[in-house]
Amino acid sequence: MAVLDRDFWIQLVVLAGVGLFLLIMLWPTASTGTRLLRKWQVPDPSDAQVEDAVRYLKRRRLLYPWLYVAVGFVPLGDDSTKQLLVVVLAGTLLAELLALRVPRQSRRVASLAPRGLFDIAAKGVLISYPVVVLAMAVFLAVNGEWVRVGWLALSVLVVAVIVWAAVVRPATGDETVDLALRTRSVHVSAGLGAGMAGVLVLGLWGFVGILAWIAMANTKPVPTKIAP
Template identity: 85%
Template sequence: MAVFDGDFWIQLVVLAAVGVFLLIMLWPTASTGRRLLRKWQVRDPSDAQVEDAIRYLKRRRLLYPWLYVTIGFVPMNGDDSTTQFLVVVLAGTLLAELLALRVPREGRRVASLAPRGLSDIAAKGVLISYPVVVLAMAVPLVIWEQWARLGWLALSVLVVAVIVWAAVARPAIGDEIVDLALRTRSVHVSAGLGAGMAGVLVHGLLGFVGILAWIAIANTKPMPAKTAP
């Protein structure tokens, strides 16, 4: 597409507008942060804990407009808005987790009494169901010889794997209980998004199963012991 083509600029404006609209609709507030923490088993969060949650959400949502503009011009073979939304959110989560790997110059550092592993952060059901869903979606893509879609599926698996690694490895900041809860959210939500991505790549009944898996995995709450310091 030529740089000065009229359709290019129209698409650019539309994608930027969608990203900005999504940013406005999803902009985190104190009530948003409080609901987030309660959902992830942090009871009666304090104002400082809510600030940690808001900072976590802002780090992701500020990336959405830029990602919509960038990814909007990448051919994904998904041909629907759901695929584009999933790619944007997955990419935003990935970038946010990678940025969080930096040791901050400022901020309330916390130290865990014991090293946290993936099994200490994520629910076993999530760790088992996500690869099962991916394999179930990969089989028909291989049978149908949908190699391009299989490639996008493999890329989404790689992205989810990096997000999960970064969620475990990033330095601890702020309140320890909140830090652990948000790490769990990163793992569960990214695995859910990965399952949803697998579903929209397959379409049909299996694709619907992938969407249901997205909802179930992303909303799987941790056991109370998971969020205990």
């Protein structure tokens, strides 16, 4: 029993260390926020806009150490890529859910035009994600991998909640930045979901899923969609 307790604490420390290392390596700075906004078509961001972007990133990355500890005790196998995807996907989900409640000191903004999913996300991403997931689900079902189908279904539910929250959460800060970051949340979560489908299947299909993850997470929004 003492050996089990010791192994448990060793695993706990290792997982916390990995999460802290990831947090330190990915800790957002002003330059990180500037690069993020330029990538999502805010070409010359002001200091206030960069501050909004850094806050957006911190909201997610501060969760990583805790999630690494929690996910480490979930039976995911020894696949570090799968573990990383689960941590980032879970972090994105929690951050978007937390953003549904706006702190009192936040600057609220209002848009006169109604905002829908197709107003903030590229159609290519919105179409490609379900196609990839459906293909992976059929492959797993044909091969009788029902446990993996269950994990895939759970990842689809998580992505769906993230997308919903990204669309409906209250607007804060600069409108252009707010819309750009909503687009990023949708694209990145869809990409993570495709990557998760890929690592569940492995082999050639797994490689396709990883490529889909990279492509979706780097798909730029249509300029008119995020223009003020």
